[in-house]
Amino acid sequence: MTTVAAGTGGVAERAGDGADSAATPEPQHGLRTRRRKEALLAYGLLLPALVLFGVFAFYPFFRNFKLMLYETPPVPGLPQHYVGLHQIGQTLTSTQFTQSLVTTLIFVVLVIPISLILGLALAVAAHRRLRGMAIYRVIFSSTVVSSVAVASVVFGTLLNPVVGLLPWLGINPNPPALESTTWALPAVAVITIWQFLGLAFIIMLAGLQSVPDELLEAARIDGANAWTRFWRMTVPLLSPTIFFAVVVSTIYAMQAFGAIDILIGPMNAVRLHTNVLIYNIVNTNSPALGNNTGEAAVMATVLFLITLGMTLLQLRFLERRVSYAR
Amino acid sequence: MPAERNRGAFVVTDLAPPDETAPPEPPGAGAADPGPPRRPRRRLRTLGSYALLTAFAIIILFPIYVTVVNSLLAPDQLVHQPPPLFPTNPQWGHYVTAWTSGSMSKYMATSAIMTGIIVAGQLVTSILAAYAFAFLRFPFKRTLFVVCLATLMIPLEVTFITNLDTVTSLHWFNTYEGLSVPFLATGFGIFLMRQAFLQIPRDLQEAAQLDGYGHLRFMTRVAVPLARPSLAALAVFSFLGAWNQYLWPLVSTGGSTPLYTVQLGLKQLLGSQVSQIPVSLAGAVIAFVPLVILLLIFQKQLVRSLTAGAVK
Numbered sequence: 332m333t334t335v336a337a338g339t340g341g342v343a344e345r346a347g348d349g350a351d352s353a354a355t356p357e358p359q360h361g362l363r364t365r366r367r368k369e370a371l372l373a374y375g376l377l378l379p380a381l382v383l384f385g386v387f388a389f390y391p392f393f394r395n396f397k398l399m400l401y402e403t404p405p406v407p408g409l410p411q412h413y414v415g416l417h418q419i420g421q422t423l424t425s426t427q428f429t430q431s432l433v434t435t436l437i438f439v440v441l442v443i444p445i446s447l448i449l450g451l452a453l454a455v456a457a458h459r460r461l462r463g464m465a466i467y468r469v470i471f472s473s474t475v476v477s478s479v480a481v482a483s484v485v486f487g488t489l490l491n492p493v494v495g496l497l498p499w500l501g502i503n504p505n506p507p508a509l510e511s512t513t514w515a516l517p518a519v520a521v522i523t524i525w526q527f528l529g530l531a532f533i534i535m536l537a538g539l540q541s542v543p544d545e546l547l548e549a550a551r552i553d554g555a556n557a558w559t560r561f562w563r564m565t566v567p568l569l570s571p572t573i574f575f576a577v578v579v580s581t582i583y584a585m586q587a588f589g590a591i592d593i594l595i596g597p598m599n600a601v602r603l604h605t606n607v608l609i610y611n612i613v614n615t616n617s618p619a620l621g622n623n624t625g626e627a628a629v630m631a632t633v634l635f636l637i638t639l640g641m642t643l644l645q646l647r648f649l650e651r652r653v654s655y656a657r
Numbered sequence: 658m659p660a661e662r663n664r665g666a667f668v669v670t671d672l673a674p675p676d677e678t679a680p681p682e683p684p685g686a687g688a689a690d691p692g693p694p695r696r697p698r699r700r701l702r703t704l705g706s707y708a709l710l711t712a713f714a715i716i717i718l719f720p721i722y723v724t725v726v727n728s729l730l731a732p733d734q735l736v737h738q739p740p741p742l743f744p745t746n747p748q749w750g751h752y753v754t755a756w757t758s759g760s761m762s763k764y765m766a767t768s769a770i771m772t773g774i775i776v777a778g779q780l781v782t783s784i785l786a787a788y789a790f791a792f793l794r795f796p797f798k799r800t801l802f803v804v805c806l807a808t809l810m811i812p813l814e815v816t817f818i819t820n821l822d823t824v825t826s827l828h829w830f831n832t833y834e835g836l837s838v839p840f841l842a843t844g845f846g847i848f849l850m851r852q853a854f855l856q857i858p859r860d861l862q863e864a865a866q867l868d869g870y871g872h873l874r875f876m877t878r879v880a881v882p883l884a885r886p887s888l889a890a891l892a893v894f895s896f897l898g899a900w901n902q903y904l905w906p907l908v909s910t911g912g913s914t915p916l917y918t919v920q921l922g923l924k925q926l927l928g929s930q931v932s933q934i935p936v937s938l939a940g941a942v943i944a945f946v947p948l949v950i951l952l953l954i955f956q957k958q959l960v961r962s963l964t965a966g967a968v969k
Binding site for chain 1: 707709710713714717718723724735736738739740781782783785788789793794795796798801804805808810811814816817818819820838840841847872904908919921923924926934937940941949952953956959960964
């Protein structure tokens, strides 16, 4: 156990990030051992997290690149053989992959605008100061805790052609939505939107609350009506939040796996129309279905690069916003 | 030392603001006393707001309401038109069926154990690592912090392929270790706790050191108790993530006695027969209840952790 006397380095440095900055003058001998002890303690504290990250995040991340270069043997246990970039090219040009990518894009386009507009609408409605608003806010954010399985069971029943509601409303599509090549993907999108709505609301409300009231008040006194204030002031001021929400929801939508797995499944006739990238990856990797780890690794990298691109775009956007604002 | 201090680390979206005393609205805006000429218009607007809010709330809650109602209906009522909007003869037996023969009790236990391990593990690893980043000086500090944050960029879709191999070769396939160990550390948690620790005033640390506190004692007696709000936010966030996991439990369990979590259990409960529907809906309600409780008790912490990334 290290004990550091008052006024030594460990205390003086705390607020800063850098390893070495101006240390308090100190007799040489004691300082060194103290420093070493402190560093040892630090590494000891970091060890559990770093080991876990190494084994379960960085190792798989880098191994993924290696997997892309090796062809998976048809029977497990046989040696993998090196095929270089061949497998990457083959996967990226296969119709299965391109169709899957297109399906993913359609799905993202179905989910994002609607969930963000709804999230913003809810946030604007809940931003006023009214009695009992806390209750509405809890309700609006409630779907954030719903799991994909719960949402799937809930909506699977709502869309069930036999259960009372749809037939009573006179909506009786044949084939039912989840077995229709046209409607299966939008149905999954509706589930994802409902599930994401809570988070979209929370993010948008946080953004709205950071818009300074004085600005809007000044605009109101200058005679700007609510509509003008919303479009000319709130939305521009909210743009970093909106952009953040776009990135989060894109990543969220691209990970929509559970609803498809539960409601469509690999045996359903419409599976090719809901074969989004993440679903394709899992099935391709599955020993029972695709049994092709190499191809799955290539597609996983594509998914990672899209996510990375979105995040970097957001960082640049935020930087520009900040420098513009100051 | 007020615990409120480290709230500054986040943009706080309070779900429960001090409504009644808010300045922009003149006092008594919602009250029933007739006032100056502007009042009636304002009251009409307030009424309109409530109507809109209530409409939104009904739309959002409708699927959940229907689920609860349908879980209590007998199969012949379920297909009845118009659909009953209230269970006149509630079939509580569906919940018993889901819990016993539907194995929901087993799935809930599995989920609870897995979630417990993950939450505890994430809290411990995050506190330890964050303490080092916030209070200690050591070479490569900045680099190692970036390394921790970089893990946030590596998605599960990329790692699950290899992690499945790793877990299998450790003989952890279909075990609690396999379900939880890959998630025992989190870059987000380290970030969150470091932010909280950095809010602790230096004077306090100096005073503790004068009192002869070493680092470990300072961490457990002072730093961690002061960072409780952030700790709670992290715990709620971890709980939500772990409980609702789907992909990893799906690929890392299986065999003749699969260690299914609640989410995978729900998939098993789903049947194609109408008679099975209320039971699977009852299962969904059972799986959802812990999260509703979580939301009602810890909404503030939950919102805080969810918006922590929204601000630079």
